[in-house]
Amino acid sequence: MSITQNLQQIRQNLPEHITLVAVSKTKPITALQEAYDAGQRVFGENKIQEMEDKFEALPKDIKWHMIGHVQSNKVKYMAEFVDLIHGCDSLKLLKEVNKQAKKHDRVINCLLQIKIAEEDSKFGMTPEDAEKLLKSEQFAKFNHVCVTGVMGMATFTDNEQQISSEFKLLKSTFEQLKSIETENCKLKTISMGMSGDYKIAIEEGSTMVRLGSSIFGAR
Numbered sequence: 399m400s401i402t403q404n405l406q407q408i409r410q411n412l413p414e415h416i417t418l419v420a421v422s423k424t425k426p427i428t429a430l431q432e433a434y435d436a437g438q439r440v441f442g443e444n445k446i447q448e449m450e451d452k453f454e455a456l457p458k459d460i461k462w463h464m465i466g467h468v469q470s471n472k473v474k475y476m477a478e479f480v481d482l483i484h485g486c487d488s489l490k491l492l493k494e495v496n497k498q499a500k501k502h503d504r505v506i507n508c509l510l511q512i513k514i515a516e517e518d519s520k521f522g523m524t525p526e527d528a529e530k531l532l533k534s535e536q537f538a539k540f541n542h543v544c545v546t547g548v549m550g551m552a553t554f555t556d557n558e559q560q561i562s563s564e565f566k567l568l569k570s571t572f573e574q575l576k577s578i579e580t581e582n583c584k585l586k587t588i589s590m591g592m593s594g595d596y597k598i599a600i601e602e603g604s605t606m607v608r609l610g611s612s613i614f615g616a617r
């Protein structure tokens with residue numbers, strides 16, 4: 399099936415309140431253009447340089463989401479245009495995002511990445527550390543950053559029960575953190591679900607799914 403057909407089929411079965419991020423990493427501009435022509439406006443990339451190149455080449459009403467791990471020293475390359483950074487996992491990174499956003503006189507929306515998978519992944523915060531960060535005095539001073547939600551990745555496994563329980567943990571973390579309402583913390587987004595597990599993620603309360611291979615084919 400074509401990219402257009404894939405998108406149509408996915409959208410047909412996606413509840414209306416769920417944002418679809420088309421994960422276009424490694425895919426050529428022509429593939430993104432086809433998705434754009436089929437109405438897709440939110441794209442996710444995991445490498446800043448690649449996202450920058452695609453930003454330059456494609457229409458300017460696209461919302462660019464950084465879904466990969468971000469190194470502080472690269473933030474400056476996307477600060478002008480990035481719409482949402484999914485993988486924020488430290489105060490240090492948010493501090494840099496704040497600094498670079500200020501230079502462009504904008505507020506950059508960020509999600510805190512929470513480690514929900516059992517498997518040993520290097521990235522993501524514990525729910526406790528996320529809470530501490532959001533309540534810290536330092537974070538309160540970052541007025542060019544707004545934390546609008548949480549993001550998580552489940553273990554890569556066929557065990558649906560395990561995936562469900564990991565997504566439940568993200569949902570409950572979200573509910574717990576949601577009571578922290580400040581100028582720069584307004585939680586509304588739960589970014590969870592990829593091609594292999596997004597149906598489970600939706601059942602568990604996802605509001606944003608990140609789909610790559612089910613739209614663009616295998617990488």
Ligand SMILES: *Cc1c(COP(=O)(O)O)cnc(C)c1O
Nearest residue numbers: 421465592593594608609610611
């Ligand atoms: C690559 C990637 C996706 C999309 O994965 P698919 O299995 O192709 O849907 C989603 N989220 C993150 C963080 C990714 O790196």
